[in-house]
Amino acid sequence: MERAKILVCVTGGIAAYKAPGIIRRLREANHEVRVAATKAAFRFIPEETLSIAAGGKVHTDETWWEESGRVEHVSLARWADLVLVAPATADSMARAAIGLGDDLVSSTVLAGAKKVLWASAMNPEMWANPATRRNVETLKGWGHRFVGPAEGLMASAEELPGFGRLAEEADIAAAAEEALGDTAR
């Protein structure tokens, strides 16, 4: 597989604790991986854990404003062959679908990311909600790709099984390879 530049964007869902496994797998496949995270992601996974998985700094809303002489969302969007949002919250997809760019992750998606793959994870009612359905269709209409969510038990014991679980690591990695190999935008 050809070496590619992948920006993994971690957003604030329970499945954020699985992000290091995804990052490691992509790096093991010899891809160059950078990691960005939303403020909410750090409620679920420490920055240090993501940084170790990334083998470097995590791009955050803080680094976004610290970089002098560079506009980080533009440079990241140009750098990445693929932006993989994993896990992707309902919120992050909704913001992308209406063109918000109020943090580093949403701004990077907005700033012309070449290919975007959403690995969505949320409670099944959130995934089934008409607002989420509309947002997914909007993003698909722009050529964005989706992997999952998968069916099965949710992290919280309160939830009934349904479509909402983050797709398996191997399936996310396979979807990333497929997106990279696809000549369509």
Ligand SMILES: Cc1cc2nc3c(=O)[nH]c(=O)nc-3n(C[C@H](O)[C@H](O)[C@H](O)COP(=O)(O)O)c2cc1C
């Ligand atoms: C305990 C807890 C768990 C959450 N889990 C999820 C989740 O799995 N998926 C999701 O879409 N939102 C989840 N949320 C809601 C998001 O954290 C919230 O929408 C947040 O604004 C997301 O921010 P971000 O998209 O900028 O990362 C959860 C919230 C809390 C408090």
